[in-house]
Amino acid sequence: MDTEIVRRSVHDDVPRITDELARLVAIPSVGYAGYDPATVRASAELTRDILARAGFADAELIELAGGHPAVFGRIDGPPGSPTVLLYAHHDVQPAADPAAWSSPPFEPRVRDGRMFGRGSADDKSGIAIHAAALRALLADGPPPCTVKVIIEGEEECSVEHLPDLVAGHAEQLRADIAVIADGGNYRTGEPTIGTSVRGMTSVLVTVDVLPIAQHSGTFGGPLPDAVMSLARIIASLHDDDGAVAVAGLHAFPWPGTQIPEEDFREESRVFPEVRLLGSGTIADRTLSQPSINVLALEAPRVDEVANQIVPTARAVVGLRLAPGEDPGAATRALAAHLRAAAPWGVRVTIEPKEPAPGYMVDLAAPALRAAREALGAAFDRRVLEMGSGGSIPLVPMLAATFPGIEVLIWGAGDHRSNWHSVDESVDLADLERMVVAETLFLGRLGREG
Numbered sequence: 001m002d003t004e005i006v007r008r009s010v011h012d013d014v015p016r017i018t019d020e021l022a023r024l025v026a027i028p029s030v031g032y033a034g035y036d037p038a039t040v041r042a043s044a045e046l047t048r049d050i051l052a053r054a055g056f057a058d059a060e061l062i063e064l065a066g067g068h069p070a071v072f073g074r075i076d077g078p079p080g081s082p083t084v085l086l087y088a089h090h091d092v093q094p095a096a097d098p099a100a101w102s103s104p105p106f107e108p109r110v111r112d113g114r115m116f117g118r119g120s121a122d123d124k125s126g127i128a129i130h131a132a133a134l135r136a137l138l139a140d141g142p143p144p145c146t147v148k149v150i151i152e153g154e155e156e157c158s159v160e161h162l163p164d165l166v167a168g169h170a171e172q173l174r175a176d177i178a179v180i181a182d183g184g185n186y187r188t189g190e191p192t193i194g195t196s197v198r199g200m201t202s203v204l205v206t207v208d209v210l211p212i213a214q215h216s217g218t219f220g221g222p223l224p225d226a227v228m229s230l231a232r233i234i235a236s237l238h239d240d241d242g243a244v245a246v247a248g249l250h251a252f253p254w255p256g257t258q259i260p261e262e263d264f265r266e267e268s269r270v271f272p273e274v275r276l277l278g279s280g281t282i283a284d285r286t287l288s289q290p291s292i293n294v295l296a297l298e299a300p301r302v303d304e305v306a307n308q309i310v311p312t313a314r315a316v317v318g319l320r321l322a323p324g325e326d327p328g329a330a331t332r333a334l335a336a337h338l339r340a341a342a343p344w345g346v347r348v349t350i351e352p353k354e355p356a357p358g359y360m361v362d363l364a365a366p367a368l369r370a371a372r373e374a375l376g377a378a379f380d381r382r383v384l385e386m387g388s389g390g391s392i393p394l395v396p397m398l399a400a401t402f403p404g405i406e407v408l409i410w411g412a413g414d415h416r417s418n419w420h421s422v423d424e425s426v427d428l429a430d431l432e433r434m435v436v437a438e439t440l441f442l443g444r445l446g447r448e449g
């Protein structure tokens with residue numbers, strides 16, 4: 001496949017790519033409980049239509065009992081050619097505070113070459129890449145390899161139905177190579193392959209001190225309250241330098257590309273006077289060490305304050321895991337720590353949430369070499385290899401279900417994409433280059449297979 005021909009054909013397709021992405025972004029497909037599930041179904045249906053028109057003629061919804069629909073399509077290559085599975089997800093994070101956005105989160109707008117809107121990067125850009133890459137591939141002739149596509153409908157909100165989707169549809173999804181378009185570039189215009197994902201787990205910890213609230217004047221003094229008890233438990237999770245204090249968690253020095261502290265500070269937008277926690281390099285701390293954050297806290301609201309001894313309080317404690325960590329063992333270590341940290345004999349109940357392991361990509365795999373070449377050609381730049389501090393539970397599950405599968409993680413998002421935050425956006429020139437890269441990758445894969 002000639003790089004220039006692909007580049008031109010994709011460039012001519014840009015209005016359509018942009019339009020498809022905008023139509024996807026306009027659907028508020030939030031899968032969390034409390035949001036209208038019909039929107040997720042609508043985005044599944046639009047995704048199916050886009051994929052069908054791109055060349056996955058029989059694209060269809062996969063229904064998951066009690067879950068949001070995924071979308072599947074396939075187009076067969078010559079017998080004996082490799083099978084590649086393209087992945088993205090069509091559900092998005094909520095846009096909790098629309099007023100904080102520069103433009104409404106579900107009304108896609110293009111400013112300075114970027115499309116703004118919830119899901120523009122994470123991960124509707126992935127759908128746009130896969131559809132456009134198939135179009136460009138088919139413009140060159142019949143597909144040289146078997147291409148399957150799976151667009152998940154609840155990546156952001158749940159892993160409950162993931163085993164049903166992957167193991168439950170193993171024959172349908174089976175592939176030699178998976179392309180996960182849910183990653184991104186380190187910087188705008190700097191092509192990046194994802195090399196690892198962290199695992200994750202979380203627990204709901206509930207502290208109970210007494211069966212009902214009591215008058216803080218009559219009983220205050222001898223009685224602890226639930227909030228101060230929970231605060232002590234939470235405080236025990238880190239040492240004074242902010243390093244994770246839970247014993248027995250896996251960590252290792254990050255072997256790949258390092259991340260300058262200035263870049264990290266700039267990207268995170270942390271206030272300059274705030275000290276960074278833990279020790280080791282930024283890459284160690286974000287990619288190959290565990291991290292703990294309190295994700296939610298429940299106690300009386302300030303607006304509803306009363307002079308009472310608070311009887312119960314709860315928090316969700318999230319734990320990110322180094323690749324290779326056993327998430328079950330890590331969850332047990334966290335639970336044991338929380339129990340042991342409970343002061344004054346207060347009652348502590350721990351409810352673990354769905355854990356997911358991390359994953360290290362095999363950079364020596366042939367598909368990774370092909371991907372590096374395709375990405376380098378599309379961007380005309382040296383390709384970076386970076387780990388991700390985030391988690392993609394699908395990745396370890398694919399590896400477990402299809403032993404030997406080569407997994408590739410990339411995407412069109414970048415450091416300015418504001419993943420999960422306000423003013424999410426994607427760079428449209430990088431989106432175009434990602435389509436070129438994926439087209440070249442698929443084309444060359446077939447030829448080598």
Ligand SMILES: [Zn+2]
Binds near residue numbers: 089122155182
């Ligand atoms: Zn995502």
